[in-house]
Amino acid sequence: MTNGPPITNQANDKCPNCGLLAWAQSSQLDAHDAARFNNLITHHRPIEKNTYLHHAGSPLESLHVVHSGFLKSIIGNEDGKEQITGFLMPGDPVELDAIASKRHQSGVIAVEDSSVCGISLVQLEQLCCEFPAFQHHFHQLLSGEINHDHRHMLWLGVMHAEERIVRFLLSFSERIAARGYSATQFKLPKHQDIASYLGLSLETVSRELTSLRKDEIIALDHYYIQIKNVDALKQRSSSFEKRRSPPHTHDILPP
Amino acid sequence: MTNGPPITNQANDKCPNCGLLAWAQSSQLDAHDAARFNNLITHHRPIEKNTYLHHAGSPLESLHVVHSGFLKSIIGNEDGKEQITGFLMPGDPVELDAIASKRHQSGVIAVEDSSVCGISLVQLEQLCCEFPAFQHHFHQLLSGEINHDHRHMLWLGVMHAEERIVRFLLSFSERIAARGYSATQFKLPKHQDIASYLGLSLETVSRELTSLRKDEIIALDHYYIQIKNVDALKQRSSSFEKRRSPPHTHDILPP
DNA sequence: CGAACGATTGATTTTCATCAAGACCGGTGG
């Protein structure tokens, strides 16, 4: 990916599904401002399957939103350990972790052929100053990423393998459904990637999926999964039965 | 915490160490604007040890910055599992996860007597629109939180107990040093809290600390720790020696 | 076709959680 694919940036491009434009719409920009915004966007830059949108450590060029396809975001440390921090679907913002240091802290790789729309951070922040609703929406995106990460930390920190996998399936299904696809039938990432995302070994992922298949809660066909019994799946996501929860050390819920 | 301590909001309060003011300074507000900003701040609201700044689920009132003391942030799920997502020191922003939904997703508890300064989200965002440098700084805070969480996820997802603890000690030491205290001698949270933060049991934390003490890398006295050999500690943070790292599945570093 | 990649399944090992008991405080109240 030293020589990425060419960048298209034609003001006349139609980009109806562009995540960035959806953003403008939800920020109630009028037609004129939306057009101005549109002109700042680098539209649908293609990212071929298995290539990098960017590597960790490289300088931040622009912020992107996934336009089509499917990508993963990965962090690593010195001695080769790595962790997938997120799977990215159309509409998802991509480089929010790079704003602080102006360098990418994670690598982003296309799991399948994808495309992204981008805007420079400077221009984005200018728009934020001009349009409060737009700014607020941006803040919600950042905050939303923090929430996703916190939930993920809960999975990684305290949940058992089965629970992590079940919750992953449910959450993945939700996200796909939110984009207008079937909530019960979809394509999964490869086991290796699910395993990395969940902090498990790929064998464990395979075994747990097999176990769900044997109980006829899901059906599997290559990369495709069908959720046959959502309720049973949700049941499995709670370890209520198996493991009596220890007395709370904190009051989590409001009084 | 249904009846929190009284809130002081006197414009004349001196609050020289206020995290929010430091923020204004680094955003190059002039004296007049800084004073205006100052007037929007609820200064040094005290949070008694073991009480909540807020519970999860409660509506977001204002965004806070830790002024003094030490707090922890906790998320939980339905069946009583909980995970400490962060330890908060003076200068740290607190409720960044609540912006998206306007409700707190995590509870925040004072580990020792603490105080916070606050500002309403609406007013904060107004200032952001007015002062681009201020806005940018806010974005850096949000992005920084995302980075912290990603690093934390790497710990939880792929690292062994010893490595998690060693890295926690090193990172904790750094953060304390950044606030002008000794990097080699400081007070630790109780084992239970360290354990929750690291996704381990408290016994494991105890054992690992004992092991480090026996090797004379650290010394322990009640809650106080002294790091006697930083280099040896750093050595332990890499499992390079013990466990040959598997071949990378991704190129993490720039080409 | 063969090579590379991924999934599956079983056998074994390792790490860490859990269970349990005792010690060491720090505070409270008789």
Add this chain to the structure above:
DNA sequence: CCACCGGTCTTGATGAAAATCAATCGTTCG
């Protein structure tokens, strides 16, 4: 002042969950 008690730390013994190791098989793609 001392006894007691709750909370915390320590340490050992045991067990369980999941990683690792290993072999096989199916698919996909040059």
